[in-house]
Amino acid sequence: LGKLGKPIGIASVKPFNSSGEDFLQNYLGSVGIPINLMPHFPVRAPVVLLTREASYDPHLVQQIKTNLRAGGDVIITSGLLQKLQQQHRGIDSVAEITYRGMPVTVRHYLGSPNGAATLGLNVPGETAPPVTFPEIRFYTNDTWPVIQGEAAAHGVPVLLMTGYSRGELYVLNVPSNMGDLYRLPEPVLNMLRGYVLHRFPVRINAPAHVALFAYNNHTFVVESYLPRPVTVRIFVRRAAAKLVNLVSGQGVLPSRAVTPSPLPDQRQERSFLIRLAPHSFQAFAERF
Missing domain, CATH: 3.40.50.880 (Class I glutamine amidotransferase (GATase) domain)
Incomplete structure (x- = not known):
């Protein structure tokens, strides 16, 4: 925290x-x-x-x-x-x-x-x-x-x-x-x-029962309330080189979205793909 x-x-x-x-x-x-x-x-x-x-x-x-x-x-x-x-x-x-x-x-x-x-x-x-x-x-x-x-x-x-x-x-x-x-x-x-x-500054592609908690220092938490594993795509507005897991220290490199966003002001976003276990969360920081 x-x-x-x-x-x-x-x-x-x-x-x-x-x-x-x-x-x-x-x-x-x-x-x-x-x-x-x-x-x-x-x-x-x-x-x-x-x-x-x-x-x-x-x-x-x-x-x-x-x-x-x-x-x-x-x-x-x-x-x-x-x-x-x-x-x-x-x-x-x-x-x-x-x-x-x-x-x-x-x-x-x-x-x-x-x-x-x-x-x-x-x-x-x-x-x-x-x-x-x-x-x-x-x-x-x-x-x-x-x-x-x-x-x-x-x-x-x-x-x-x-x-x-x-x-x-x-x-x-x-x-x-x-x-x-x-x-x-x-x-x-x-x-x-x-x-x-x-x-x-950040948004996600995910099913319902996946929440996003954002903070003013380029950190955020993604939490799943689902009883099954789920894949979540994270989009950040700034050109972050990678995300760093705040617990494990492991880095997550950008992953190009298969379907680009149709919204004009979101075409320059950078996206990252993560996997959440059932009823779990992961915390990340953007690194530039």
Whole structure:
């Protein structure tokens, strides 16, 4: 522990005495998205995640606009979108995206990163379990469904992206059962992490129940809660020559990803491949 720095994560706002989409940050942490929970909206944060409980902040919509105008990214959940609409808080002045709430159950997923060709996001040869999402209405070309589910030729967004001033607003559609986040195919989770963590110094490609803990001194921990061995690909933004295991001292050399990231600002990342035993963790430091 002495070799690790101060924990870092995606800023997420939970005002004092607030509730709504309770423990969603915990679920996201268990799919490899590190969260830094705070009671107030951070000033000029590069990325902010806002769940339904953030609606307790009376100045929330104006703070969203301010952060976007400064070039930051803001991720709001479907639950927060619904609440802001119910309260007539003016979120429609940021984006014409409407929570409709009708349940749509999907097994098939598609990704369209940055307007590129559509990618299949199901694991080849596997049938994904059914997951139910609330329907969200949006206008094509104004808003882009970078990840979507499909059922009987009907699409439901999983992650929407739309520009506002100098920033990007994302809407994360949370399954009706939050635990179904763990049932999403690994390629869906990988693309979701790619967008949510695209300004973060480290991210992983892995199935659900693999967590990432990052620190401010170029160290991090990857922990698996799975009952089986798992292979994890680690991506770092800086051109690290290698990773060093903080316990064993063993080095890990870069390993080129078989499928390059479709996200433009991640094409210069360096990736490393590790193997985790069941219910275990490994801690690493970047070496340049």
